[in-house]
Amino acid sequence: MTSIADEARIAIDTLRERTGTLFHPTLRLGVTGLSRSGKTVFITAIVHNLLHGGRLPLFDAQAGHRIARAYLEEQPDEAVPRFQYEDHIRTILDERLWPASTRAVSELRLTIDYESASGWSRLFGSGRLSLDIVDYPGEWLLDLPLMEKDFATFSAEALERARLPARTAEAAPFLALLSGLDPAADADETFAQRLHAAFTGYLEACRQDRTALSTLPPGRFLMPGDLEGSPALTFAPLPVERGRTYPRRSIATLFQRRYEGYKSVVVKPFFRDHFARLDRQILLVDVLQAINAGPAAVRDLEEALADVLTTFRPGRTSWLGSWLSHRIDRILIAATKADHLHRESHPRLDAVVRRLLDAAIRRAKFSGAKIDTLALASVRATREATVDHGDEALPVIVGTPLAGETIAGERFDGRTETAVFPGDLPADPDRLFRGSGTSEVHPLTFVRFKPPRLERTAEGLTLSLPHIRLDRALEFLLGDRLA
Numbered sequence: 034m035t036s037i038a039d040e041a042r043i044a045i046d047t048l049r050e051r052t053g054t055l056f057h058p059t060l061r062l063g064v065t066g067l068s069r070s071g072k073t074v075f076i077t078a079i080v081h082n083l084l085h086g087g088r089l090p091l092f093d094a095q096a097g098h099r100i101a102r103a104y105l106e107e108q109p110d111e112a113v114p115r116f117q118y119e120d121h122i123r124t125i126l127d128e129r130l131w132p133a134s135t136r137a138v139s140e141l142r143l144t145i146d147y148e149s150a151s152g153w154s155r156l157f158g159s160g161r162l163s164l165d166i167v168d169y170p171g172e173w174l175l176d177l178p179l180m181e182k183d184f185a186t187f188s189a190e191a192l193e194r195a196r197l198p199a200r201t202a203e204a205a206p207f208l209a210l211l212s213g214l215d216p217a218a219d220a221d222e223t224f225a226q227r228l229h230a231a232f233t234g235y236l237e238a239c240r241q242d243r244t245a246l247s248t249l250p251p252g253r254f255l256m257p258g259d260l261e262g263s264p265a266l267t268f269a270p271l272p273v274e275r276g277r278t279y280p281r282r283s284i285a286t287l288f289q290r291r292y293e294g295y296k297s298v299v300v301k302p303f304f305r306d307h308f309a310r311l312d313r314q315i316l317l318v319d320v321l322q323a324i325n326a327g328p329a330a331v332r333d334l335e336e337a338l339a340d341v342l343t344t345f346r347p348g349r350t351s352w353l354g355s356w357l358s359h360r361i362d363r364i365l366i367a368a369t370k371a372d373h374l375h376r377e378s379h380p381r382l383d384a385v386v387r388r389l390l391d392a393a394i395r396r397a398k399f400s401g402a403k404i405d406t407l408a409l410a411s412v413r414a415t416r417e418a419t420v421d422h423g424d425e426a427l428p429v430i431v432g433t434p435l436a437g438e439t440i441a442g443e444r445f446d447g448r449t450e451t452a453v454f455p456g457d458l459p460a461d462p463d464r465l466f467r468g469s470g471t472s473e474v475h476p477l478t479f480v481r482f483k484p485p486r487l488e489r490t491a492e493g494l495t496l497s498l499p500h501i502r503l504d505r506a507l508e509f510l511l512g513d514r515l516a
Contacts, residue, residue: 057161069319093516144161171316372501
């Protein structure tokens, strides 16, 4: 993935970082996920629960009252925007709305003062761990495999995906524009921009709720930021032949040059400056949206996860090696929005995630890294209840749908609470992967709920954000470092 020069720079940066934190241990946690998987909410929830002593019974350091305090500090990377925790928690608590999605890399440092569980360690005083949380879009993660692919390989894979039955309608305008194009023809900038716009439009259509597809590189096409309109982001796949040399002024040569520029300007700096410095990683996945979209979306999510996991730098290093490089030694794959299902379906949701990872785990070489799956809700927006339906007692979830959400033809105003029977996931996860059109499984009743209204104690203190299994996630990602 990287050149010798890139690896040398990573080693120098890591050595400088390790030296600076010799007496102040630091753990860099990467938080990512594909579109609308809840990255911002996850970070906000863990920070809020740690700052305010939230109820985390399965997080040993918190449950054992070994955390003396947790507090925010200035982040170490001056060139990286700060994760705006205060704005996000205000949006959730005061406005009862969900914060905006991640559009770029951001970072936050949370420092934890704790008492070790080991009597021997306590003889040397209390411990301190700085948790550097790095938030980045999952779409950027899907770009990392491009570093090992030339333009011809990228084009062949992208065009093959565009012609899949699940993408036919979305890709039709782009493929029509591409039809009959001679890659050796002279490049025309106006036509090049039209091709790029049509390809980007196809990618954007693929990630809508109806299709919910996940494998959509190049990721910056969907969130270009300040690079919008630059040559490095103005290309598209072409039907080029592997190994063929095209004329210097051809559109094939133009797009090949821009594709290589994209890797140099966008992908490599992200890998070198952010991704290669991570110690732990959580990958959030909106499995329910893929299930609702049908088997094609579920299989596409499986392919995306396999691509993602092969990009990680997993495994344990020697003591000396750890001074020269970071290795991700724990990876958590979490299915979000578990509060949209009754708890009876949570084990099945977890089983779906494990089934999705089967192929990815076989393809990726983890070299000793621990990997786990989990169904969670970073902020629980519903509660559970039972309603009588004839002779049957139905398990339901109760919450306040966001304004504009519709259930059985009823449009909600954002103030009315309702009970919803969300449906059941199949006992056999393989049923979700079968078929080419609609799923064998009855669609789930999937609506977006408002964040909960937090209760207050008799003393007027606001309770911490409710969640589902956020404590298990923290124990897996941090527990050993606070032992």
